[in-house]
Amino acid sequence: MRWWGWGEEGHEASLPGTALELLRNQLGVDPSLELSPVALEAVRLPEPRLPASARERLAGAVGADHVRDDRQARVEHAAGKGYADLVRLRSGDASSAPDLVVQPASDGEIEAVLAACADARIAVVPFGGGTSVVGGVEPVSEGFAGVIALDLRRLTGVTVDRLSQTATLAAGLLGPEAERRLGAEGVTLGHAPQSFEYSTVGGWVATRSAGQASTGYGRIDELVEGVRLIAPAGELAGRAVPASAAGPDLRELIVGSEGILGVISEATLRVRPVPPRRRYEGWSFRSFEDGCEAFRVMEQAGASPDVARLSDAQETSLSMATGSTGSAANRLGQAYLRMRGHEGGCVAIVGFEGEEDDLERRRLRCAALLRAGGGVGLGRGPGEAWLRGRYAGPYLRDTLLDHGVMVETLETATTWSNLGPLYAAVSGALRDTLAQRGTPPLVMCHVSHLYRSGASLYFSFLARQEQETPLEQWRAAKTAASDAIVAGGGTITHHHAVGRDHAPWMRAEVGALGLEVIRAAKERLDPAGIMNPGKLLPA
Numbered sequence: 001m002r003w004w005g006w007g008e009e010g011h012e013a014s015l016p017g018t019a020l021e022l023l024r025n026q027l028g029v030d031p032s033l034e035l036s037p038v039a040l041e042a043v044r045l046p047e048p049r050l051p052a053s054a055r056e057r058l059a060g061a062v063g064a065d066h067v068r069d070d071r072q073a074r075v076e077h078a079a080g081k082g083y084a085d086l087v088r089l090r091s092g093d094a095s096s097a098p099d100l101v102v103q104p105a106s107d108g109e110i111e112a113v114l115a116a117c118a119d120a121r122i123a124v125v126p127f128g129g130g131t132s133v134v135g136g137v138e139p140v141s142e143g144f145a146g147v148i149a150l151d152l153r154r155l156t157g158v159t160v161d162r163l164s165q166t167a168t169l170a171a172g173l174l175g176p177e178a179e180r181r182l183g184a185e186g187v188t189l190g191h192a193p194q195s196f197e198y199s200t201v202g203g204w205v206a207t208r209s210a211g212q213a214s215t216g217y218g219r220i221d222e223l224v225e226g227v228r229l230i231a232p233a234g235e236l237a238g239r240a241v242p243a244s245a246a247g248p249d250l251r252e253l254i255v256g257s258e259g260i261l262g263v264i265s266e267a268t269l270r271v272r273p274v275p276p277r278r279r280y281e282g283w284s285f286r287s288f289e290d291g292c293e294a295f296r297v298m299e300q301a302g303a304s305p306d307v308a309r310l311s312d313a314q315e316t317s318l319s320m321a322t323g324s325t326g327s328a329a330n331r332l333g334q335a336y337l338r339m340r341g342h343e344g345g346c347v348a349i350v351g352f353e354g355e356e357d358d359l360e361r362r363r364l365r366c367a368a369l370l371r372a373g374g375g376v377g378l379g380r381g382p383g384e385a386w387l388r389g390r391y392a393g394p395y396l397r398d399t400l401l402d403h404g405v406m407v408e409t410l411e412t413a414t415t416w417s418n419l420g421p422l423y424a425a426v427s428g429a430l431r432d433t434l435a436q437r438g439t440p441p442l443v444m445c446h447v448s449h450l451y452r453s454g455a456s457l458y459f460s461f462l463a464r465q466e467q468e469t470p471l472e473q474w475r476a477a478k479t480a481a482s483d484a485i486v487a488g489g490g491t492i493t494h495h496h497a498v499g500r501d502h503a504p505w506m507r508a509e510v511g512a513l514g515l516e517v518i519r520a521a522k523e524r525l526d527p528a529g530i531m532n533p534g535k536l537l538p539a
Helices: 017-027 052-062 071-076 083-090 107-120 175-183 201-206 288-300 313-322 327-339 356-372 380-388 393-402 416-436 470-487 503-525
Strands: 100-102 123-127 147-151 158-161 166-170 224-231 234-237 263-270 277-285 307-311 346-354 376-379 405-415 442-447 454-464
Touching: 017 313, 017 454, 052 100, 052 107, 071 100, 083 393, 083 405, 083 470, 107 123, 107 147, 107 224, 107 263, 123 263, 158 175, 166 201, 201 263, 277 288, 277 356, 277 380, 288 307, 288 346, 288 356, 288 416, 288 442, 288 454, 307 313, 313 346, 313 442, 346 356, 346 380, 356 376, 376 380, 393 405, 405 416, 405 470, 416 442, 416 454, 416 470, 454 470, 470 503
Parallel strands: 100 147, 123 147
Antiparallel strands: 158 166, 166 263, 224 234, 224 263, 277 346, 277 376, 307 346, 307 442, 405 454, 442 454
């Protein structure tokens, strides 16, 4: 990816005039403002500080060609892709860059690298696609002799057991390549987070990722049957079996460990046959509350689709302005929805994948429940438009940054009974905090992952960026929203992981004793404390 943003050159997203006008009217953004990242040559980098002996040992472990300290490699591994990361990088600040980027190709090479780093007290940051939005891959070198990024993308093996419908995938596989190779065997994982194009299997497992179709396919943690962790103290791996009663499940210790215990090198995951047909369609509800209630009834009746996504009125309005709900919905839907009393309402996307007969049976049952909950069908146009643009959000963020707009996301999950109060509390915290700074925001939210007992809430917010103090502005909003989530009974993260950004709220999430249990596991598996310091655990 581009070191300063998302995607590759030539993948820029443009904003239509209606969206620019909305940003000007609601946020006070100057549409003519054009901000650009500095040139790569102007990025400020610290001098590498690893001793020559350590570099020689690392080169001996993976080969000299796979140890890099050139400017581009170091900048590309200096941070993830969160808002704060991009603000720093675009301004030329890569002070967190690793001393070296090391690229192993096997478990044995990983073991040798970790041994060398433990002996020399060099911090190690496991690095897949680098798509973390919570500071999960930012190198931390304080207290160490140096820091390396352990880039895992040379690990690309795939083994499929079609009879058992499982596949063992190496950690470095990017999403599209993993699906291409699974598809050649007639199966799919069905895991498609918004970062799908650039994130890796290992990153999904390390962060307990949830794909856009997790309501139907399951979160990544539900798909893991086996996982291998290479830790400084040795290898931790259990049998890849459907279930076991042999004590606490050590897979659960590894899944979501975010690189602080060791390096996930491969995972055995449940797959299913490639679906021969899929259908995505749109629905409208008079209010977010009505839509949430319809989704609850649908999920608890066992009638949910594979993708279930409900936008609130603010997100629906912006989607209409940018055309992401589909031109057919914009042209045809407005007058019809006004007639049905849905003007200013909320759009839902539901998607089904599978065999023809089963898909149609499920679709009709789901439609009956949504209609009973006050939903109005919008046809396939909005669903197909969403499917085409499902990975477009991060590209649009770069364009908004170019126009001086702060754009950030955060997410949580809670019970159905608490969904409304938590939605109001977090929305209110963001609006109040940013308005007090003179940058009133546009706050949006959607539900995108359903459970029998509750659902996720995914917030996006836009505000005019404070040009002199953008990170202070971001931190104030992030802190206020996180405090509101914890006080309101939500989880501090549903699928973005903890990283550095959410670590201060981990005590509220798991309790003081829970933190000590995690720390005890880290001390046993990583005695020198070199693995991804500063993440997951609060200082």
